[in-house]
Amino acid sequence: MTKKLTALIVLALAVAACGSATDDTTPGGDSCAKEDLTLVTEGTLTIATGEPAFPPYVVDDDPTNKQGFEAAVAYAVAGELGFTDDEVAWIRTGFDDAIVAGPKDFDFNLQQYSITDDRDEVVDFSVPYYTTNQALIAYSDSPVVSASTLGDLKGLNLGAQIGTTSLAYIEDVIQPDTAAAVFDTNVDAKSALDAKQVDGIITDLPTAYYITAVEIPEASIVGVFEVSEDQADNFGLLMREGSPLKACVDEALKSLRAAGTLDALADEWMSQAGAIKTITP
């Protein structure tokens, strides 16, 4: 009889102990200690980016050199989580492969993933580490050059890369008379621009800077679109759906934001030099 009672008490205490133990690991500062994190590979923060990765996000297709906006942000987040540079491992994924539902071989993935509600259903996103607008690129002899309102663009042939918010912006906001040409990559979109099959292509502003500075110097940024807050392109770190890391990664990004680190990195790598006209609705 006494034995049974003792056993019962022990059991009750054990259950209570378990309960309080799980309480301890839900949000709050100390749960994000490095050793408490659930990682793909223990002791190492596995970060994924695109193949190839390119400037201004990753310089020389080598994120370990910490050169480039996303490489720098990745190491800043890693540092905030308590990882040394040596404890960061990089892998490469395709843009689309990484967003299929299911297990992931990375802790987080960054390659300019715009955060959208639809995507958020299949994967998890961190809070934004960058917010950008859309930009229109064209050759100087293109009819889009004179455009100053969205109405001016309706009758023209526009192009964009598949899966981007730039394409969604054309479809939902500009709604041109001829459906936008849709390309696998911005490289193909540039080919079409080159072939004069499209009058202009739309990308996010940082990409537009890169295209006009490096890839097609003869083309220029015709203008940027005034994008409302909810239409803005927010880049987030991509994690698997229900990732236990999300809370800690968000925490890290928020403190980097508060410390001014994210803005400083954006200024350093995503230079917003020069005045470009704004295309109004």
Next chain:
Amino acid sequence: MTGSQDNKTRQSRVAQQRARLFFGMREEGARGALIAFVATAVFVIVIVALIGTSSTWPAIQQQFLNPEDFASSWPKVVSGFWLNIRMFLIAEVLILVISLVLAMVRALRGPAFFPLRATVIGFIDVVRGVPIILLILLLGFGVPALQIRGLTNSALFWGLTAIILSYSAYTAEVYRSGIDSVHESQRMAARSVGLTQIQALRHVIVPQAIRNVIPALLNGAISLQKDVALVFVLGIREALREAQIYTSLTFNYTSYIAATVLFLAVSIPLARFTDWYTDRDRRRRQGATA
């Protein structure tokens, strides 16, 4: 009386046989049909059970078989598919004509025709030796980028041209095998009654050759029906691209299933027709020789 009954049973047996042949079964009789039925039933039950009990099945349903996504992607995929159909029909007609001309030129004999023959062989070797997607990118982006006056820069035009060239090269070889399969005596007989080489080809050899290769041509048509989708790399919004756009915006793959349904709706009837035609042709020939 008995004669007509015999006739009827024979007719029904022929019909049964045709139905069986239609599904690829030969003279196996009632026992064969029963075995086939049981085997199929067991197979289907096992597959369904495996899928249904799989832990990822709900996720698969959500990602690939979502009725809402099917309905919302359907109109765009269908409008894209209408473009596929038009491209297919235009390309098929041009391919059949161009490749026949190529094959006929290749079949011409005599040293005088050597330059023509060499040109055709060179064309077929080069075009057939290059991945079709490369040809599409080369013509679709490359040629318009030259900005040659008077040439269109339409991606659709150049993309389809690339497909037509590639398929013409392949189909020319199909015709050639048909021409080779016509017995040499036919050519000699035609020449001996005074037909020129070209007349002999046109009126004697080619009609027989075409009949020999119709199944192969139909097979090519099935392949073409799917391959016209490749022009999507040029930014053209055909069915596959429309499905992909939907997927890229929603991360849901049901739109691909919608496109699959449309492609199959065309290719399966074409495949059945090819089988049926091949079979009918074979039986007809057997009848002719008997």
